[in-house]
Amino acid sequence: MTTLEPAKPTVVVDSRGTMCPGPITDLFRAYRNANIGDTIELLATDPAAKSDVQAWTRRSGNELLAIIDEKDHVRIQVRILRKGR
């Protein structure tokens, strides 16, 4: 999924240089502190980050807004729609 105009993130999580499970761990830490409606942008170099975040958004009911391939990393944007009971 790629959008031409990425959303403005509420928080940017820079996980570049970390390997699995670094990016998804960093995303979860941001998720714990996020509010409904926030957009988290995850920057990652680990190739597993895309599929892990895709699977998590499908399972959790949060929205995968965009996956943007940059030259040496990927930007993954997630909008928080669901958190807790």
Added chain:
Amino acid sequence: MRLPVNIVVAGGGTGGTLTANLLAKHLASEISDKEVNVFLVSGARQHVFQPGYLEVAFKGKDPSKITRNEKDLVGRRVQFVQEDAERIDLKERIVKLESGKNLSFDYLVIATGSVPNPEAIPGLKEGSLNFHTSGAESRKVWDALQQFEQGHLVVGIAGVPHKCPPSPDEAAFLVDDYLRARKVREKVKLTFVTPYPRPYPAEPMSKVVEPRFEERGIEVVTFFNVESVEPTKREVYSLEGETVHYDLLIMVPPHRGADVVIKSDIGDRDGWVPTDKNTMRVDGFETVYAIGDATNIPVSKTGVTAHLEAVVAVHNIVSSVHGTSERYKYNGRINCPFEMGSRKAAFVVGSYEMPVKQIQPTRMRYAMKKAFGRFYWRTLSGRWDWLLGLYFGETYKVEKTKAIPANAKEGVAQSVAGVLGALLGYSPTLQPRAFVSKRLQKNHELHGRNFDIRGSF
């Protein structure tokens, strides 16, 4: 009279104890000549071999068997300050102790570890047992398991990050072993909950774990970030909106940085110290290092990584004190023992450049894990690093950098020393300690600091 160089190590866990002992080993002559002081600051009287918590919780081991007196592990050249650091001022280069005394430093190693933080999740402390906070808490797990006859037993990860990534999976395997040995396994539903997409976070090792969980009938609930626990209902809830009922809940709590890091405002939001992942130097401070769980670097929080990082920090400090141009860089090597039940174990092995490998559990690796456990106390002395080096292979790289003299005069002196050294056939890097000491002295004169801490301590 030349004033001594003060090296302070804050924290007496695996990394801190080893760091102090290694520094004392490599700077033995300077310490004897009263040119260097090595201080270990730690209020802990007891040193716990924390991987042993698994044995206490799931095999009934006596907690006293995994504990020794810290003072017995500290070398004679190390000045052991048996109280905790209350506050660290990196700019003023002062460690304030609980007693109110100040300890000034030229070099500092922050080895203050991590703190299990069950309070971060509502109801977790009251509703679950854990094997990460102490021997006594681990013993409660063993006591509860002995009473457990039937029902739903849930093991898992309550939050990230946490110490020892394999330990939650190890717990599930060992609970399964124990219940089978008691012949009550068929009356117990065993579930493993994890925030990760798979039973083990790193996929290559998850492929090893997954079929073994299936064989043993251990159910897995993925993407389960614990939001809260309701002890009265015996329910655990996830941020993702799911609910799991339990009869016995054994959870690894999320961890945070040490109180002193948070109070001193030298860490990030969760108290992890921003650290260069190669040199182990704290961002923005030339002579301050952080190692082990205390850092924010992207490797497992384990004793092995603390050990390997300690070696790098020590070499960099010794190199700086000696004025050599060698700089050591940690390569992110991890080597976590991973017990998978039935007296078999694997290791989680990887580095910054090498993704985690897939390694199968064997009896031999189990024996190695046990041997490492017995060998642990000796490794803290730093005298066995040659042997560990043979096992681990390359864990850091050594780079030669151009030494930067404190002033032009010293630069000329070093150049002359280099030429003389080349003519006489010795390495000039062995000689310039005097330059460094003078340089440090000059630094202190410039900053107007009291260089002799004995006046204030």
